[in-house]
Amino acid sequence: MTGHIISLVEQSFQIHLNEEDWNYQRFLTHLKFFAQRVAMRQVSQEGGNEELYDELAGRYPHVRNCVDRIADYILIEFHYDIGMDERMYLMIHVERVTRACRKS
Numbered sequence: 001m002t003g004h005i006i007s008l009v010e011q012s013f014q015i016h017l018n019e020e021d022w023n024y025q026r027f028l029t030h031l032k033f034f035a036q037r038v039a040m041r042q043v044s045q046e047g048g049n050e051e052l053y054d055e056l057a058g059r060y061p062h063v064r065n066c067v068d069r070i071a072d073y074i075l076i077e078f079h080y081d082i083g084m085d086e087r088m089y090l091m092i093h094v095e096r097v098t099r100a101c102r103k104s
Contacts, residue, residue, distance in 0.1 A: 008066065017101060071087060
């Protein structure tokens with residue numbers, strides 16, 4: 001799952017992520033825990049911050065589109081619908097991990 005998600009990010013931005021980058025390592029760690037939550041069918045207990053989600057989605061529409069692709073993949077392959085909190089965290093990580101690659 002983590003490899004497929006990384007591929008989706010790279011395809012979405014037409015980049016190759018730097019595996020030595022600190023943000024990549026943080027993203028990979030997040031994805032490993034995310035994969036565990038999906039496998040265990042855990043549902044987030046956090047209350048969603050819809051206002052923050054909307055602000056991030058509005059500020060980074062390209063990132064939101066990528067996260068939507070990830071969410072679609074998870075839903076189709078694992079029959080697990082990720083919530084707004086998880087989407088928000090994914091947006092933050094995807095923005096961070098792709099920022100340097102997009103600037104170069």
